[in-house]
Amino acid sequence: MRKLGMIGGMSWVSTHTYYECINRYVQKRTSPMSSAPLLIESLDFAQLYGLREASDWQRAAQTLSESAKRLEGAGAEQIIICANSMHRVYDDVAASVSVPILHIAECVGERMAKDGVKNAALIGTRNVMTESFYRERLVKHGVDLPAPEVQNVELLDRYIYEELMVGKATRDAERALKTIITKKAQDGAKAIVLACTELELVVDTRANVLPIYDSARIHCEAAAEWIIAG
Template sequence: MKTIGLIGGMSAESTTVYYQLINRLVRERLGGLHSARLLIWSLDFAPIAALQAAGDWATAGAVLADAARRLEGAGAEAILIGANTMHLVADQVAAAVQVPLIHIGDATAAALEAIGSRRPLLLGTRFTMEMGFYRDRLAARGIEALIPDEADRARLHAIIYDELCQAVISPASRAEVLAIIAKAAGADAVIFACTEIGLLLSPDDLSLPVVDTAIVHAQAGVDFSLG
C-alpha cells in the first residue's frame, strides 16, 4: 500500500469526507481491519479564501505547494488537493514535488466517460464554474460542461462559502440548488464540482446521473495506493 498525501482544510468539512471515504474504500477492498496509509496537511481556509477573493492565485498556489512539499517530505507517494477550486493552481503544486499529483478533473472526466456523459451540468464555486482551468480540462476529453446562469452561479457560490464550508446545511438552500439543476436544459448528468455539495444533496435527489467529485477523487487516490 502506497501512502497518500492529502492537502485538506479547504474546507475542513469536505476533508472529513475524504478521510472517511479513503479509509472506507481501503477497508472494502482489503477487508478486515485495513485502513489507508494517509497523511493530511490541513490548511487554515480563511487566508486561502481571502487570496481567492483577491485573485492572488500565485500566493495561494505557493501555500499549497509548500504543503505538498511537506507531505512529500513526510513520506507521501502521491498528492491529492482536497478541493476543486484549488486545482486552479494544480500545475504550481505538481511542479513543487517529485511524486504525482492526482488531479480531480481527470477523475471526474473518467467518471463522466464511464456513464457516457458529454454535456454535464457543472456545479461549484464561481471560480470553478467560470474560469477555464476546470472546463477546459473536461473539454480536452470531449466533454462540454454546462453552467448555471449568472444569478444562480452567484447564489451557489454563496451557499458554498457562507453555509456548507461552515457546516450549515439548510433545507431552503437544498431546494434552491435543486431548482437550479431543474433549469439546466440539455444536461445529461450533474457534476458536484465542489467537494461540499455532497453534504447538501444526494444523487438520489436527482433524476440525472451524478458524479460527486469528492467520491471519484478519493477512489482515484485509493486506486493509486493499492495499484
C-alpha cells in the same frame, strides 16, 4: 499499500469527507480492519478564503506548494488536493514536487468518458464554474459544458462559502440546489458534475433527476485504488 498525502483544510468539512471516503473504500476493497496510510496537511482556510486578485492566487499557490513539499518530505508517494477550487493552482503545486498529484477533474473526466456522458452541467464555486482550469479538462474528455447562469453563480457561492463550508446545511440550500438541477435537466443536461465537496450536504447524489458525478467521491475512489495497487 502506498502512502497518500492529502492537502486539506479547504474546508475541514471537505477533508472529513475525503478521509472517511478513502478509508471506507480501502476497507471495502481489502479487509474490514484495514485503514488507508495517509498523511494529512490541514491548512487554515481563513488564509485561503475569498481569493480574487492574481496576488491572492500566487500566495495560495505558494502555500499549497509548501504543503506538498512537506508531505513529500514526510514520505507521501502521491498527493491529492482536497478541494475543487484550489486546483486552479494545480500546475504550480505539481511543479514544486517530484511525486505525482492526482487531478480531480481528470478523474471526473475519465469516469464520464467511460460512461459515455457527452453533455453535463458543472456546479461548484465561482472559479470552478466560470474559469477554464477545470472546464477544459472535462471538455478534453468529450464532455460539453454549457455556460453557467450568472444568478446561479452568485447563489451557489453564497451557500457554499457562508453555510456549507462551516458545516451548515439548510433547507433553503437544499431547495435551491434541487431547483437548479431540475432546471438543468429541463434545459437538456444529461448529468450534473458536483464540483464542490460540500454540496453533497444538500444534494442527494443517489436519487436525483439526473445522474450526479460527485467529484470528491470519484477523486477519493481513484486515490484509494492507487493506494491499494501498491
